[in-house]
Amino acid sequence: MLLKPEAAGRQIIYHSFLYYGLDINEIKDAEFDKLCVFAADNWDALSDDMKKKLGSAEKLRASGYHCLMSQQDLYAAAEKLRRPILIPPNHLNAFIKKPGHLMPVSVRCFLR
Structure with a gap:
């Protein structure tokens, strides 16, 4: 794989959010699984x-459902999609009130 482990991790978070939070599937399941295995195999190289x-490496080998994302990850997803993402108010408040708060990628969001 040509990606560095950290870049693979960012792709995993992005695609997990698209899949679980927005019902968008940009890559095939097999490609996603390869990213997860690569990141898990290179766990020690991750920040x-x-x-x-x-x-954890073990959870990552099974699914991306458990992953968390930061506000920065969410904004990056919106930028890449070139569309605003509407976040449910209870989750948005957690981002605003707690700097550094991480939100589940599975939170149901909507595209504007």
Whole structure:
């Protein structure tokens, strides 16, 4: 795989959010699984922040459902999609009130 482990982690968070939070599937399941296995196999090369977002190597081999995302990850997803993302108020408040708060990628969001 040509990606660095940290870049693979960012792709996992992005695609997990699209799939679980927005019902958008941009890549095939097999491609996503390869990203997860690659990141899990290179767990020690990931930053502590990325490890926190991805959970554990064992969980990552099974699914991206458990992953967490930051406000920055959410804004990056919106930018890449070139569409505003509407976040339910209870989750948006958590982002605003707690700097550094991580939100589940599975939170139901909507595209404007």
